[in-house]
Amino acid sequence: MIFENGRLAVRVLEERDLKLMTKWLSDNAVLEYYEGRDNPFDEKKAEQVFLEVNDEETKCIVEYMNKPIGYIQFYKVDEKTRMKYGYSDENIYGIDQFIGETDYWGQGIGTLLVKSMTAFLLHNKGAQKVIMDPQTRNERAIRCYEKCGFKKVTKLHAHELHEGIYQDCWLMEYP
Template sequence: MFIYKNESITIRQLEASDKSLLVNWLNDPLVLTYYEGRDRPHDEELVEEHFYQVDGAMRCIVAYKDVPIGYIQFYELEEEERFEYGYAGNGEKIFGTDQFIGVPSYWNQGIGKQIVTTMLAYFMHVARADRVVMDPQQWNVRAIRCYERCGFVKVKELPQHEMHEGELRDCWLMSYSRDIEAALITVNEQGIG
């Protein structure tokens, strides 16, 4: 099932036949450096456990020009995360998302930005989200720059937020909201920037 598509990016729901893609990607030490950790290579059983268990997240494969290159998952924030992130009781429809490009030869070409902006279009115009949040690890400067280029802003530090390679790592809470969307549209329409 297709979730969203533009000229070069296709986001489709994860299928059973995608297990081998995930196993391949999550056994590459370069990919594991940024997603899951080099101490957590995934076999088929671990992929099944982490990516195919029903938990409310929408899990998807990302294709670039019809070639599967990555993974994205998204979900509406539950109360515990809303509270932790400072959004408890605000009434907004908020999605969280995580993603990675699993084929390193597609890195550093602007494709990550295309994936994120494609998903933002889906969140804002199809899912009618008020806000989208991410929590990248602070040391992952390349990902943070990509998200900032897409309009995300750093909201607050999340100390010792995520376990990665045997260590609790500090993360940033980053947010993209309808207000940012409106400002970006205005800037683009006026040719500013």
């Protein structure tokens, strides 16, 4: 277990979670903002993406009341990316997440997740900043991140290829 906070728990993703990842990443509502509706996952693709050994990312399942409902990953931001965004030698972590069970949207669980992961990274990993880069059109996510104390720092023009179009994103940071 990475951490628990009340009814929320985050644990490392395991092979047994591939069916869930495939389910979530073939749902158009989830894909609208994460990966793209033109990029649905099957189990083989989920295995390649999520079980690939990558020491830089910790890939996790989010559980709420002991039910897997989403995904979050965290990683230490490398020097090249820090320089690109104008950061110095600070200890910076990045996070990416989604709630895959859409019945759990709009209940404050995403806010609890982002606040909890941010606190974990600050206190357990010594992060000085936590960053993320949501698409500017993902207003629901941006509101959630702002409630968690993240601030918009820079608009990243044509930052992410999504459904065949380069999307603008916000570089957001905490604190």
